[in-house]
Amino acid sequence: MTPRGRILAGLVSVVGLCALAAGAHAVDTNAKGNGSYPLQAEGQMPPRQAWSFHGPLGGFDQEQLQRGFKVYHDVCSTCHSLNLVAFRDLADAGGPGFSEAQVKALAATYQVEDGPNDSGQMFKRPGRPSDHFPPPFPNPEAAKAVFGAAPPDMSDLAKARSFPRPFPLFIFDAFTEYQEQGPDYIVAILNGFTHPDDPNWNEYFPGHHIAMPKPLNDGQVQYTDGAPQTVQQYSRDVAAFLYWAAEPKLDERKALGFRVVIFLIVFAVLLYFTKKRIWSGVTGH
Template sequence: MRLRRIFAAGAGTALIGALALALTAGGTRSVAADQSAATAAPALEENPAPARQSWSFYGPFGKFDRAQLQRGYQVYHEVCSNCHSMKLVAFRDLASSSGPAFSEDQVKALAATFKVKDGPNEAGDMFERPGRPSDYFPSPFPNPQAARAALGAAPPDMSVLAKARDIERGFPLFIVDAFTQYQEEGVDYIYALLNGYSKADNPNYNEYFPGHRIAMPPPLSDGVVDYTDGSPKTVPQYAKDVSAFLMWAAEPKLEARKSLGFAVIIYLVIFASLLYLVKKRIWAKVGPH
C-alpha cells in the first residue's frame, strides 16, 4: 500500500509538472522537437497511388495479348527467375491457347533450360535433370532460408503475385471499381514498382514500395533483354510485358471466366424477361378487387 501511494504521488507530481511545462511553453515548439519531426517526416511519407495502365485484358471482353505474354515470359526467364520461383505454374501451361500459346516443341525446349530436382535414383540419391513440360517452375533456392542467406531477404513466389499485391482504394472508389470491373490494381502496382526506382544514389529506394526501402535493387535496365519482334528494349516495356505475364500466371483462366460470366448474364436477362411475361399473362386474367 505504501509503495502504491508513493507511486501515485510521484505520478501526480509528474502530471502537474508536465501541465505546468505545457502552460509555460505557451503552445510553442522547441527547436529539438522541430528537428525530431523533420527527421521522422520521411518515415511518415505516404506511397503514391500507382497510375492506371492500359491493359488488353481489362474489362468484360478483355483478352491477353499473346505476343506480350511471350515477351513477358522472356523477361521472367532471363531476369526474374534468377531469384523468384513460380511453383504453381507448369511448363505445359505455356502452351495454353488462352496464354502465351507457345508450340509444344517450344515448351519442351523452354522447359529443358531449367534444372529440376528429381529422385531418388536406384542408389537412393536425389539428382538434377532438365525440365519437362509436366514439371512446375522450380525455385532457384532450395528453401527460403538459403534465399535469405544469399540475398538478404527471401523473394516472394510470383505465381499469384499479380492478385496478391492488391491496392486498397477505399470508399467510395471500390464501389466504382465494382461497376467498371477494374481488377488490375495488383498488376498496376507491379508495373509501378518496377519503374519506381527514382534515386540513382540509393538503389534500394523505391517510390511505391511500403516504407520506400526494398531489398531488391533495380532488376531491369534498358537493353537487358533482347527482343526479336521489334518491341522497344526499355525498362517501361519490359515492366509492362512481365506484369502482363504475371497477371496471366495468377489467373490463367481469365478469358474463360469472362466468357462464362457474359453468357450467364445473358441467360439471366432472358430468364428474367420470360418470368416477367409469364407473370403478366397469368395475372392479366385477375381483375382488380
C-alpha cells in the same frame, strides 16, 4: 407509382448501389490479407495502367504474354521462383500460346531434381513439360541470406498484392470493375527506383526500402516482335504475364460470365412475358 414514390424509389436504389459498392470494397480489401498496404496514406498510389484484360470482355494479349515470359525468363527467374506453374501450362489456351515443341525444348533447358533412384539418391535430370519451374534457390532462407529479404514466389504475386484506394475512388472501382491493382503495383515497383544515390529506394514499396536491386534497364531484354525495349514496356509485359500466371483461366471465366449474363437477360424477358400472361386473367390487363 406517384411522382414522390418514384423519387423515393430512385433514392433508395442509389443508396443501395453505394452500399453494395462499399460492401464489395470491404470484401475485396479483406480478402487481400497481408498483401494490402496503406500506400495512399503516404501519397504514392501506383498509377493505373490500361490492360487488355480489363473489364468483363477483356482478355490476354498473347504477344504481350510471350514477351512478359521472356522478361521473367531472362531477368526475374534468377531470383524469383514460379512454383505453381508447369512448363506445359505455357501451351494452354488463353495463355502465352507456345507450341508443344517449344515447351518441350524450353523444359529441357532446365535441370530438375528427381528421385530417389535405386541407391536412394536424389538426382538432376533435364526438365519435361509436366515439371514445374524449378526454384532459383533451394529455399527462401538461402535467398534471404543473399539479399536480406526473400524474393517472393511469383505464382500468385499479381493477385496477392494490392492497395486500398481512398473514397470516392473505390466506389467508381466497383462500377468500372477495377481489379488490376496487382499488375499496376508490379509496374510501379519496377519503375519506382527513382533515387539515383540510393539503389534500394523505391517510390512504391511500403517503407520505401526494398531489398531488390533495380532489375530492369532499357535495352536489356531482346524482343523479336518490334515492341519497344524500354523499362516501361518490359514492366507492363512481365506484369501481364504474372497476372496470367496467377489467373490462367481468366479468359475462360470472363467468357462464361458473359454467357451467364446474356442467359439471365433472356430469362428475365421470358419471365416477364410469362408473368404478364398468367396474371392477365386476374387483373384484366
